Amino acid sequence: MKADAELQLASAPTVALRKPGPIEDLIKFRQLILMLVVRELKVRYKRSVLGLLWTMLNPLLLMVVYTIVFTTIMPSGQHNFSVFLLSALLPWIFFSTALMQGLNSVLANQELIRKVRVPQAVFPLSVVGSNLVNFTLSLVPLVALMLGVGQPFSAALLFLPISVLLLTVFTSGITLLFATATVFFRDVKHLTEVLLQMLMYLSPVLYDVTQLGGKSSWWFNMFRDFLAVNPMTYLIPLVRDPVYYARFPSLLVVAVAAAWSIGALVVGFAVFVRLSPRHIHHL
Amino acid sequence: MRTGEIRIRDAGVSYRLYREKVTTLKEAVVNRFRHLRTSESFWALRHVTLTIAPGEAIALVGHNGSGKSTLLKTIAGVLTPSEGEVETLGRISPMIELGAGFDPELTGRDNVYLNGALLGFSRKQMEAKFDRIVAFSELGDFIDMPIKSYSSGMYARLGFALAQDVEPDILIIDEVLAVGDERFREKCRRRILDFRTAGVTFCYVSHSLESAAQLCPRAAVLHHGRVAFDGAVEDAWAAYREMERGPSPGPQIDLAP
Structure with missing residues (x-):
């Protein structure tokens, strides 16, 4: 064959006969996930004067609002309430925002999915990734606040990278699961919006499990039973314990949080990979 | 299997169709749940068997809705066949829709x-x-x-x-040569000819006999989701014209079990 030298295939094709597994596929496309994260951040803050600063300004302003509300309008007895609140609110915002944006991500990229063969998990995962960037950046004003109100810094803060990792693993799993469910039933999106609203009050964000006291009506017992299985009961202390209480989270908390996170990711990824070939018929 | 090869064995792709015709509230509520169970399926492609050797060029010809695009998407790996098998080896450049992944x-x-x-x-x-x-x-x-x-x-x-x-080892082109002005189109055509001489496998969808004959010695005619003819490109057009003269039965919809 009189092949043009310039046209000779640069990389000799050494493709394995076996089809790549879903995890290999994701590893091959890891750069795509990174680029999608960058794209999301670029597009989100495009043409805004402050750009990425908004990720830090946002929790800062939120903090001001909550501090005013809980010091003057309805004072709370909690010492340094703003740190107490923010140390739980920031991880919660990370989880809930990633989930709400991520469950829509397969639908949002349907034009692409119809035309290019790509492991679809990259879309929900990149949404989690861009929210992870936001979450990490929002820890900067939290540190500023801690300095401002004289909150003690302890060695327990060194645990935070593990906390962030577990939160990210958990959020990824749940987001994958809900993203595939949304393709088949659009109702999931609206339902999740309401459920998240409820879950926030049923999770130790505005309060702490230890503050619940000993009321014993039947519905309060039910609430306490729910708290015992609610993954947020274990995931939120991962951040709040080091930041507010200046202590390492207990072994029980870490173990249950890790079990929830790994379980969520395994189930979420397996279900997503199993169902994603059928997505295209439902887009 | 060699790099650049495409093997399609008895492949079929079915789409599910949902009828949405609601007249009463009761129907609306009942239908909500009924459509979860029963739906009609439409075979856009059925019993398609084709083997394309590395370096071969094949033109896919057929009326609108004959399954050409579905076949191309199956080769490109965007669609998974509902039955049968589609195997490819090598990097595929799908020029199915140019700039599909662009973010404005x-x-x-x-x-x-x-x-x-x-x-x-x-x-x-x-x-x-x-x-x-x-x-x-x-x-x-x-x-x-x-x-x-x-x-x-x-x-x-x-x-x-x-x-x-x-x-690419496999190049899939779905009538994208209609882009740009005359000069750019010519440039694209030359580039595709370069690929041909370099031994890239080539699947081409076209409505124009002239451009198909120029690029591909072989052609397959698709008719209502089946391969009706597979052979030399010159004979393919005669077969295509013959088929189009007959009455069109319209898309076949059969109730799913």
Whole structure:
């Protein structure tokens, strides 16, 4: 064959006969996930004067609002309430925002999915990734606040990278699961919006499990039973314990949080990979 | 199986169709749940068997809705066949719709890298290609402008420039040669001929006998989702015309079990 030298295939094709597994596929496309994260951040803050600063300004302003509300309008007895609140609110915002944006991500990229063969998990995962960037950046004003109100810094803060990792693993799993469910039933999106609203009050964000006291009506017992299985009961202390209480989270908390996170990711990824070939018929 | 080979064995793709005709509230509520269970299926492609050897060029011909695009999407790996098997080996450059992955908010430059990643290339590999791609697209300084400010011709030019530089083993072209002006079209045609001489497997969808005969010695005629003819391109057109003369039965819908 009189092949043009310039046209000779640069990389000799050494493709394995076996089809790549879903995890290999994701590893091959890891750069795509990174680029999608960058794209999301670029597009989100495009043409805004402050750009990425908004990720830090946002929790800062939120903090001001909550501090005013809980010091003057309805004072709370909690010492340094703003740190107490923010140390739980920031991880919660990370989880809930990633989930709400991520469950829509397969639908949002349907034009692409119809035309290019790509492991679809990259879309929900990149949404989690861009929210992870936001979450990490929002820890900067939290540190500023801690300095401002004289909150003690302890060695327990060194645990935070593990906390962030577990939160990210958990959020990824749940987001994958809900993203595939949304393709088949659009109702999931609206339902999740309401459920998240409820879950926030049923999770130790505005309060702490230890503050619940000993009321014993039947519905309060039910609430306490729910708290015992609610993954947020274990995931939120991962951040709040080091930041507010200046202590390492207990072994029980870490173990249950890790079990929830790994379980969520395994189930979420397996279900997503199993169902994603059928997505295209439902887009 | 060799690199650049395409093997299709008794492949079929069925789409589910939902009828949405609601007259009463009761029906609306009942239908909500009924459509979860029963639906009608439509076979866009059925019992298709084709083997395309590495370096071979085949034109796919057929009326609108004959299943050409479905077949191409199955080869490209976008669609998974509902039955049968489709196997390919090697990198596929799907020029099914140029610039499919472009984000209008991003610049041409960012889109080149994003699209490269979609095709499985690393940033480094794309950096090596970048200047060539920009030169081919003839976009010049526009490469750093958001894509939404491009004309449709510029958009398609960047799309083709990208698709032609991904070192494919299999090239899938769905009537994209109608992009840009006469001169750019000629440039694209020459580039495709280069690929042919380099031994790239080539699947081409066209409605024009002239361009199909120029590029492909072999042709398959699709008729209502089945391969009705497979052979020399000259004979294919006679077979195609013959078939189109007959009465059109319309798409076949059978109730799913």
